[in-house]
Amino acid sequence: MLAKYGITPPEFGEIVNIMLAGEVVSQVYEGNKSFDLTLKVNEDSRETSERIRNLIVDAGGQKIPFNYIANITSSTGPNTINRENVARKIVISANVAGRDLRSVVNDIQDKINTEVKLPEGYHIEYGGQFESEQAASRILLVTSVFSIMVIFLLLFAQFRSVTQSTVILLNLPLALIGGVFTVFFTGGVISIPAIIGFISLFGIATRNGMLLISHYNDLQNVGMSAMDSVIHGSLDRLNPILMTALSSGLALIPLALGGDLPGNEIQSPMAKVILGGLLTSTFLNGFIIPIMYILTNKKIVTEVIKNDEV
Numbered sequence: 001m002l003a004k005y006g007i008t009p010p011e012f013g014e015i016v017n018i019m020l021a022g023e024v025v026s027q028v029y030e031g032n033k034s035f036d037l038t039l040k041v042n043e044d045s046r047e048t049s050e051r052i053r054n055l056i057v058d059a060g061g062q063k064i065p066f067n068y069i070a071n072i073t074s075s076t077g078p079n080t081i082n083r084e085n086v087a088r089k090i091v092i093s094a095n096v097a098g099r100d101l102r103s104v105v106n107d108i109q110d111k112i113n114t115e116v117k118l119p120e121g122y123h124i125e126y127g128g129q130f131e132s133e134q135a136a137s138r139i140l141l142v143t144s145v146f147s148i149m150v151i152f153l154l155l156f157a158q159f160r161s162v163t164q165s166t167v168i169l170l171n172l173p174l175a176l177i178g179g180v181f182t183v184f185f186t187g188g189v190i191s192i193p194a195i196i197g198f199i200s201l202f203g204i205a206t207r208n209g210m211l212l213i214s215h216y217n218d219l220q221n222v223g224m225s226a227m228d229s230v231i232h233g234s235l236d237r238l239n240p241i242l243m244t245a246l247s248s249g250l251a252l253i254p255l256a257l258g259g260d261l262p263g264n265e266i267q268s269p270m271a272k273v274i275l276g277g278l279l280t281s282t283f284l285n286g287f288i289i290p291i292m293y294i295l296t297n298k299k300i301v302t303e304v305i306k307n308d309e310v
Contacts, residue, residue, distance in 0.1 A: 002069055005059035012069065015057055019066075020046060049074055093128070100191065105130050133192060140195045147199055148172070151206055159213065167292045168209035174284040175205035175277035182276025183269075193266045197273030204248070204274070205281040211237050212289050226297040230290045238286070245282040249275055 002012055017023065022040030029035075046052050053067035066072070082089045096104050105126055112124065125131075148169070155165035179198050183190055215237055219229035255271035 005062065005064065005069060007059055007069060016070075019052075019055060019057075101130055101133065102191075136192050137195065140192065140199070144195075144199055144202075147202055151202060155206070155210070158210070159217070163296045164213050164217075164293075167289060167296060168206060168213055170288055170292060171205040171209040171281055171285055172202055174288060175201040175281035177284075178276035178278070178280030179273040180276075181280075182272045186272055191269050193269040194273045197270035198277070200270070200274055201277040201281070204278065205285070207244075208241050208281065208285045209289055211241060212285070213293065216293055226294055230294055234286060234290055241282060241285070245278050249278050252278075 002009065007015075018039060019041045022038040024036045025039045026037040027034045028037050041055060044051070045055060049072045053065065053072045055066040056063050057066050057069070059069065078090070082091065109126075118124070152165055152169060155168055156162065159165055159168075176198065179194075179201055183194055212233060215233040216226075216229045219233050220226065224232065252271040252275045255267045256275050258268060
């Protein structure tokens, strides 16, 4: 229809904009003040859709009614149109109270996937705080892997043994067990503060293993057998390990129990994870590390004897 009267789409958009929204064509000065001179159709001529249809427009020198080049209908639509990445965007926002953000988004996704069929070309993105949390989780995951690698390299530099470094790293799963159980029994949400708590546990759990292994090695260097060094070394290091764990745990209890207090939203999940990891790593550390140390030393001694016989 536009081509019939020699009107291009940009020209049509300009016609509609001038008629309904108006266009500033000049300025009028009155004293020290200036006023915009706006060209548009008067209010009476655009009060109803019927009057808009009968508006006269200039189409290449021809005066024609507006309804010759456009269909005028009354309908609802957005008051503003937002775009992002050359695509229209509608923002629906909500605040979450009484629940964690991740579970709310999961419920929304399940509801939409089962009950909403989007038209072709439409898609849904979850942004805001949830998007920031997802990005932070990815960064923390990379940081966790990097931390474990650095810890292993430092352990290897200290003990010059891949076996002993690996035995010490066995303490990390022991600490994670307590942290995971604590998260499960206190809400079941692994949030950003909880992940930070897990990373903090890496250093705490590694320290206990280093205390034991280094003392076992020192006792073996003075002539003790592997079994005797484990027994005496574990007894020697029992008090330091327990004192450190108890002092850290007692300091974390107020933070772990004060999760409902203002300002503790970040500290409380982190304290709960560290506290749970401290309990399991300290308790299981006294069993797993000595047993693995004896087993690995037996294997080494057996290999040495075989080589001597050869």
